[in-house]
Amino acid sequence: MDEALLRSLTPSVLTVLVRRGADFAAAEDAVQDALVEALRVWAVGPSPSSRLRSSRGDPIRDAKGWLVTVAWRKFLDATRADTARRRREDRVEEEPAPGPAPAVDDTLQLYFLCAHPSLTPASAVALTLRAVGGLTTRQIAEAYLVPEATMAQRISRAKRTVSGVRFDRPGDVATVLRVLYLVFNEGYSGDVDLAAEAIRLTRQLAAAVDHPEVAGLLALMLLHHARRAARTASDGSLVPLAEQDRGRWDTGLIAEGVGLLQAALARDRLGEFQAQAAIAALHADAPTAEETDWVQIVEWYDELTRLTDSPVVRLNRAVAVGEADGPRAGLTALAELDPSLPRHTAVAAYLHERDGDLATAARLYAEAAHKAPNLAERDHLTRQAARLNAR
Template sequence: MNEALLRELVPEVIGVLVRRGAEFAAAEDAVQEALIRALETWPDDPPRDAKGWLIAAGWRKFLDAARAETSRRGRELAVEVEPAAGPVPSTDDSLWLYFLCAHPSLSPGSAVALTLRAVGGLTTRQIAAAYLAPEATMAQRISRAKKRITGVPLNQPGDLATVLRVLYLVFNEGYSGDVDLAAEAIRLTRQLAASTDEPEVSGLLALMLLHHARRASRTGSDGRLIPLAVQDRSLWDTVLITEGVEILQSALARDRLGEYQAQAAIAALHTDAPSTAETDWVQVVEWYDELLQLTDSPVVRLNRAVAVGEADGPRAGLAALTDLDPDLPRLTAARAYLHERAGVLEQAAALYAEAARVATNVPERDHLTREAARVRQLLRPAH
C-alpha cells in the first residue's frame, strides 16, 4: 500500500465532505476514522478508486456520527440520504486547509499538530509518537484546536506567513519513531508550492531541501553532533542540492525577496563550498545583512557575527556579538568558538563548559562538553 499517496488524498477528501455540508471538525474526524480503516484493510483488499473509497467511507462515518448525535438530542437528521453516485469533485481544498490549520487563534504547537493530521494525513498516534507525547494528550490538543476554528468559512483569506512558519516548525522537529517529520514537511511544502505562486513558498522549499541534503553528515553513528566544518561532504545529497538551488534561483528571479529565500541563499553558499575555509564568507555576511533588514532577529545577528568572524577574523566576530542579549541561546557557544579561533584557549574552554551547562538538549550539551575537554587538552604542555 502506498501510504504517501493515501496521506496526499486526505485534504481533498476533507474538502469534499465540507462542501457536502459537514463542519470542518466533523469532516476531519470522519476522514481520520476512514484513514485508520484504510490502513487496516487496504493491504489485503486495496480499492480500485482510492479517493472515492475514502470519500464514501468518510461520508458514512460522518452520517453515522450525525445520526447518533441527532438521536441523542431527539431531533431529526438534516441529511438523511447518501449522496447520489457520480464523479468525484476535482476541487483541491489543500490550500484552504493549510490556512485553516495555521489559524492565528491557534498556538504554534496546536497548529503543527492539526496541520500534520488534516493536511498531512497522519494519525493521532503517529503524531504523538513523532513528538514523544502520549496519544491522549495529542488527541486533546487536536480536539481543542478544531473547536477554536469551527465555523471558519472556506473563502476566508489566510496568512501565508503563518502557514510557512508552521511548516518550518514541522521541518525543524526532525524525525523520531515511524514518522520522519523533516521529510513530511518537505512533502507538504511541495504540495503548497504547487497550489500557490508565491516566491517565499519556493524559498522555504529550497531551504528545506538544502538543509535536508546535509542530514546524513550531521550526526555520527553514535548520535554525536558533527559541526559543519568537519562534516563529510561526500555524504551530502547532490540531487537535493541541485534541486534546491534551481528552485531558489527561480524564486530570487521574481525579485520579491523574503526571509526564507535569504536563508536558502546562505544555505546554498555552504553547500556550494568544498570546505568551510573555501566558503564565500563575505557573500554569506551580505546575505545575513539582507536577512536582518527583513527580520531584525537576534538569532540572525548571532549567526551573522559568526560569519563575520570567518570573513574578517574572530576579533571582528566577537565585536559583532557585544550588543546581543547575554541570555540569547547559543551566544556563549558562539563566543567560545570565536575565542578559540582567536587563540584565547583558556577563555574558550571556560565558555564551552558554560555553554554546555545551559544547552537546551542532550546532544548539544554533550557536543559542547567534548569541545571544552578538547580545548583543555590543547592547553596541556606537551611531553
C-alpha cells in the same frame, strides 16, 4: 496497504466533507474513521487497484471517491447518533450517490485553516500533521515525544477552535510557511521523519500556490536536508558544518534546491526564506569549509536582518562576521546582543577559541553545555570544553 496513497488523499477528502456542510472537527473524525476502514479493506489483493473493494466485493478504481463516500457515511452516522446535534442533522443533505469525487482541490484552504492565527504554534503544527499530513495521533505524539493522550487533547482543542472558521476567508501564506518550517526543524523522532514530512507537505503547497517564498522555503529545506547524512558521526555525535564530509552531501537535493532558489530570486520579491536559502546555497557551493564565501554570507545576513530584525539572525550574523573579518570583529558584533539568547554562550566560546583565548573558550563551552536544549548538543559542547582543557 498503501499508506502513502491514503496520506496524499487525506486533505482533499477532508475538504470535500467541509464543503458539503460538515464542521471541521466532525469531518476530521469521519475522515480518520474512513482511513481506518480503508486500511482494513485495502489490505486485500496484491496491488493498489485490487485492494479497493465495495461491500459487494467489486474492485473500486476511484480511491478518493471511495474515501469520500465512506467518510460521508461515517459523518452522517455520527450526526444522527448524537442527540445534541439534531438541529444540524436537519440541515445535512441526503447522502450523495456513489461516483467520482469532485475535481476541486481545497488543500490550500486546509493549510490556511490549520495555520489559523487563533492557534498556538504547537497546535497548528499538530493539526497540520493530522489533517493535511494524514498522520495518526500516535505518530504525531511519538514524533514530539509526548503521551498520545496529551497530543489527542491538543488536536481536539485545535479542531474545536477552527470548526467555526469558513473556507471563504483569505489565508496567510506566511503563517502556513512558518508552521511548515517548525515541522521541518523538529527533524526525526519515532517512526515519523518530520523533516521528510515537511518537505512532502511543502512540495504539495508549492504545487498549489505560485509564491516565491514557498519556493524559497522548499529550497531551504532541500539544501539543509542534503547535509543530513553528514551531520552525525557513527557514534551519534554531532559533526559541525566545517568538519562534515562533503562527499556525503546529497548533490541531487542541492541541485534541486539551488534551481528553485534561483527561479524564486529572479522574481525580485525577496523574503526571509529565500535569504536563508541563499546562505544555505553558499555553504553547499563551497568545495571545502575554507573556500566558503563568508563575505557574501554576511551580505545575505544583512538582507535577512533587514527583513526580520531577528536576534537569532543577528547571532548567526556575528558568526559569519567572525569568519569574514576575523574573530575580534565577530565578538564586537556579538557584544551588541542579549547574552540570554539561545546559543549565545556557544558562539562566544567559538569566537574566543578562534581568537586564541583557549581558557575563556573552554569555560564558555562548559557553560554552554549546561544550557544546551538537547543531549547531542550538550555532549558536543562538553567535548569541546574537554578538548581545550586537555591542551
